[in-house]
Amino acid sequence: MSSIFYVSNKVLETPEFIPSLTSVKSSYNYLNLLEYLTSQTISHYMISAYDLNLFKDKITKFNFEKFQKRSNLFFMDSGAFEIYNNIHSQKWNNNLLIKTALNFKPDILVSLDYISSEKIVNSKNELNNYEIIRKKLKKTPQFYELVIQNTKLKEIRKFLNNLEVDKKLFAICIPERNLGLSFLNRYQKLQELIKLIKVDYSFDQILLHLMGCSNPSSIIKYSKLGVDLFDGIHWQDMIFNPLNNDLIDFSNLMDLNCECKFCNEFKKNIKNNENFLEKYYMFYALSHNLFNYKLLMKKIRNEMI
Ligand SMILES: [Zn+2]
Numbered sequence: 001m002s003s004i005f006y007v008s009n010k011v012l013e014t015p016e017f018i019p020s021l022t023s024v025k026s027s028y029n030y031l032n033l034l035e036y037l038t039s040q041t042i043s044h045y046m047i048s049a050y051d052l053n054l055f056k057d058k059i060t061k062f063n064f065e066k067f068q069k070r071s072n073l074f075f076m077d078s079g080a081f082e083i084y085n086n087i088h089s090q091k092w093n094n095n096l097l098i099k100t101a102l103n104f105k106p107d108i109l110v111s112l113d114y115i116s117s118e119k120i121v122n123s124k125n126e127l128n129n130y131e132i133i134r135k136k137l138k139k140t141p142q143f144y145e146l147v148i149q150n151t152k153l154k155e156i157r158k159f160l161n162n163l164e165v166d167k168k169l170f171a172i173c174i175p176e177r178n179l180g181l182s183f184l185n186r187y188q189k190l191q192e193l194i195k196l197i198k199v200d201y202s203f204d205q206i207l208l209h210l211m212g213c214s215n216p217s218s219i220i221k222y223s224k225l226g227v228d229l230f231d232g233i234h235w236q237d238m239i240f241n242p243l244n245n246d247l248i249d250f251s252n253l254m255d256l257n258c259e260c261k262f263c264n265e266f267k268k269n270i271k272n273n274e275n276f277l278e279k280y281y282m283f284y285a286l287s288h289n290l291f292n293y294k295l296l297m298k299k300i301r302n303e304m305i
Helices: 030-038 049-054 061-069 080-085 094-104 123-136 153-161 183-200 216-225 250-255 261-272 276-301
Strands: 003-007 010-014 016-021 044-048 073-077 108-110 143-147 169-175 207-211 229-232 238-241 246-249
Touching (some): 016 276, 030 044, 049 080, 123 143, 153 183, 183 207, 238 276, 246 250, 261 276
Parallel strands (some): 044 073
Antiparallel strands (some): 238 246
16 A cells, blocks of 8 residues: 655655665675765665665765755665675674764664574564664664564564664665575465554555565565565666566666657667667666666555556
8 A cells, every 4th residue: 555654854655665875785886886876866765784884985965965955755764685695895883884874964864673693583683773873863863674584473473572762763674585496485474474564463554665675576576465674686787577566687678669768868869879779778777777667666555566
């Protein structure tokens, strides 16, 4: 069901897809993608605190000011994903997360999960971590989301029983990859979890955020189950085919026969200038994707799909 929320005087309509960016999986130069994403007129994006800290010396004053003055909703991810993937050697902990959040001032700090290089998490660690960060953020205006890494119903019940809900808790997140390997298992597991969180525990004012999901056809199906927020990185490494809501290789934009405003403009310019294709491919491919994600979510909210 679609809803409208007001966060820091900015509007968020759900279900919504949040394009996210991580240095762990970038199709292109990370800083160029960051520059692109933050300069778009899209209403929201998610950027990792870990990456902002890693690249802080390379983020220009112009870009930093953009974060401060933006009209977009800025979701800042905790950095647990980058630590989990462990390809950079940067040290990461709660203090650095809080410091980065105070510096960049996100509207919503996402996934107060267990920030550690240990891959085994349990609900006790997650609750402890949530409490620590929550206390440190008490005086700051941002909302936060908390992640449940465990998908065993018994464990989640224990977690929800001990969860102290306050008015800054904006969403509960579940990583899609934790739900199983096949779509069928993921779908059934998610159905059980949504029933538990939204019906049995009546946490209906808290949004449900499915993390790491940017496949358009999955988004359509999960939205119908009651997922409110999605985020993912495929907007920057695959091409969204709006004709069948599938994703294809990033190099194949021209194979789509897409008639969106970006594709039309691109085709027109290629005809007149042979260097245009390579030089501006990235810009048009990304713009086509963001435009089509936006359209998809609008159609879902209007129940046109
Ligand atoms: Zn297009």
